[in-house]
Amino acid sequence: MNTLALMRSLAGLEARDESLAASVARALFQAMWVENVPTDNLERLAEIVDGAGVDPVAFFAGSQDPANKARLKNQSDEAVARGAFGAPTFFVGERMWWGHDRMDQLAYCLAHDLP
Numbered sequence: 643m644n645t646l647a648l649m650r651s652l653a654g655l656e657a658r659d660e661s662l663a664a665s666v667a668r669a670l671f672q673a674m675w676v677e678n679v680p681t682d683n684l685e686r687l688a689e690i691v692d693g694a695g696v697d698p699v700a701f702f703a704g705s706q707d708p709a710n711k712a713r714l715k716n717q718s719d720e721a722v723a724r725g726a727f728g729a730p731t732f733f734v735g736e737r738m739w740w741g742h743d744r745m746d747q748l749a750y751c752l753a754h755d756l757p
Contacts, residue, residue, distance in 0.1 A: 643674070643681050645729065647705035653717060654710035655701065662696065669694040675730065675742040 648670060656663035669690050673679040679686050688698035704710050721731060725738055732739040732748055735757060739748040750756075 645674075645681055647702065648681065648687070650705040650707070650710045650714050651701050653714040654704035654707055655696065657710075657713060662694075666691055666694040666696055666701070671730065675745070 652663055652667055652670075655666060670687070673686070673690050674681065679690070681687070684702075688702070691698040691701050721733075724733060726733075726740070728740055730740070730742055730745070734748070734751065737751075737757060739745070
């Protein structure tokens with residue numbers, strides 16, 4: 643699963659609108675990790691991005707922006723420094739959650755305000 647273009651595009655969107663980027667990221671995570679939409683299915687990914695309220699042409703163009711590439715590199719370096727080694731990885735405070743098979747545990751801890 644090659645998500646580099648998606649991550650660069652999301653990094654650029656996040657720099658402009660964190661809330662909108664979070665909505666797009668949730669929609670893409672649902673598609674990739676629950677519905678098993680392949681990352682090379684650009685038509686379906688464009689529909690998902692559009693459905694989240696973002697122009698897909700502008701979104702995907704962001705993957706080639708040098709500023710977005712640098713932003714993603716910095717975010718990746720920070721994640722590795724915190725111990726991340728794969729995707730998906732989530733941090734809640736200092737606690738790290740890795741793997742889509744652990745997302746139900748993460749959701750439970752978030753719902754019950756557990757550390």
